[in-house]
Amino acid sequence: MKSDTNPVENVSEIEHYQIGGSGFRVTERYFSDNNSLPSIGIAQIHAIVPDIEANKAKIIRAMEVFKDRKVNVAIFPEFSLSGYFWEDEEECWEYMDHAVIENHTEWINGTLKPYLDDTFKGIVLNNIRRGHGQKYVNSTYLITENSDYLNEERMYNKIFLPGIERIYTETGGDDFLIVDSKFGRFGFTTCYDICFAQLVLEYAKIDKVDAIVEVASWRGLAFRDYPGMNVGTDLYYAQLWDMLISAMAATNQVWIIACNAVGRHGITGAAFAGGSGLWAPSGLNLLKASRVNEELLIIHNVDIHGQREIEKDDFNYALDFEAIYRPVEGKRAFSRF
Numbered sequence: 001m002k003s004d005t006n007p008v009e010n011v012s013e014i015e016h017y018q019i020g021g022s023g024f025r026v027t028e029r030y031f032s033d034n035n036s037l038p039s040i041g042i043a044q045i046h047a048i049v050p051d052i053e054a055n056k057a058k059i060i061r062a063m064e065v066f067k068d069r070k071v072n073v074a075i076f077p078e079f080s081l082s083g084y085f086w087e088d089e090e091e092c093w094e095y096m097d098h099a100v101i102e103n104h105t106e107w108i109n110g111t112l113k114p115y116l117d118d119t120f121k122g123i124v125l126n127n128i129r130r131g132h133g134q135k136y137v138n139s140t141y142l143i144t145e146n147s148d149y150l151n152e153e154r155m156y157n158k159i160f161l162p163g164i165e166r167i168y169t170e171t172g173g174d175d176f177l178i179v180d181s182k183f184g185r186f187g188f189t190t191c192y193d194i195c196f197a198q199l200v201l202e203y204a205k206i207d208k209v210d211a212i213v214e215v216a217s218w219r220g221l222a223f224r225d226y227p228g229m230n231v232g233t234d235l236y237y238a239q240l241w242d243m244l245i246s247a248m249a250a251t252n253q254v255w256i257i258a259c260n261a262v263g264r265h266g267i268t269g270a271a272f273a274g275g276s277g278l279w280a281p282s283g284l285n286l287l288k289a290s291r292v293n294e295e296l297l298i299i300h301n302v303d304i305h306g307q308r309e310i311e312k313d314d315f316n317y318a319l320d321f322e323a324i325y326r327p328v329e330g331k332r333a334f335s336r337f
Helices: 050-069 089-099 101-115 189-196 197-204 236-252 303-311 317-324
Strands: 013-019 025-030 040-044 073-075 122-130 136-141 156-157 180-181 184-190 211-217 224-226 231-233 255-260 262-264 271-273 277-279 287-289 295-300
Touching: 025 136, 025 287, 040 050, 040 255, 040 277, 050 073, 050 101, 050 295, 089 101, 089 122, 101 122, 101 136, 122 211, 136 184, 136 236, 136 295, 156 184, 184 189, 184 197, 184 303, 189 211, 189 236, 197 317, 211 236, 236 271, 236 287, 255 303, 277 295, 287 295
Parallel strands: 025 295, 040 073, 073 122, 184 211, 211 255
Antiparallel strands: 013 025, 040 295, 122 136, 136 156, 180 184, 224 231, 255 277, 262 271, 277 287
16 A cells, blocks of 8 residues: 555555454554565553453463564563553552562563564563562563563663652663664663653664664543634643654654553553554654554564665754764763853
8 A cells, every 4th residue: 555645665555354363453564575674563452450360361362463473573562461550559559569570470481482483583571570669660671582581781661750650660760772683773762751852862863773662551631722722632642642753753763663552441441542653764654553442563574774774865864963962971962062
């Protein structure tokens, strides 16, 4: 399916179907016909709260689809094992103490990791782990056949904490994670982190990543009203998700692979925005999931590094940036002075 809003020439028809009784809607697409390039699976799923075992089963159903479709890397949303926090602190602390990653290593090692092989090489999974005192750390883990996913050098700890998360979690502070592969260089953010341009700028201009992997439990409903202009919306957060990701991709000329939660929280009823997808370095969205339904996105043969180089041929923002801004010695920062 070709479109004047899609910069990619070689894209197949979108295919919607269900596989093996998984219950998921699956959207599969081809970025190119080069089978040596990676296939990415994005699992926009709903975490059931409180039901860790049901969430494990759902993750495995998604893994079965991804393996069947020869995905190389699968990405799951923020809190996909535990689900999101809620206001009853006594009840929430008790539940989340059972949900920490330390209690589920046997499941990861014995059930999840066996899906990996020479084709299915990695899983990006987010879950809380024990922090200082009673608090947790919100961490994203890179699970491969032979690596130690609990090695702090191979995980990313969420930095910016909105609202209720400050009660239960501690910030990752100055954390960042860079992963090099033969397909390109990847940086990682979690949910609210994507709001902070300086963090994405560091990844793009200092670490020179080709792509950012954003996992989230981003909410959809928020009201903004400008009655004098006859403009208003009750889906402000959902619209902000689209605007921010597109702008961050375009102004930094990086891919953004974003995996968000969907559905309503089982206790609070809060609605998550969905809208997971793939954004090119141009900022154009190439594929986006439903706002309300669980959906698995599969994008085959994505030219992460090559397409980024192509899109810099017109305007290379990094060169123009570096002509004015200079790195501050010993810091992850730039200055014009």
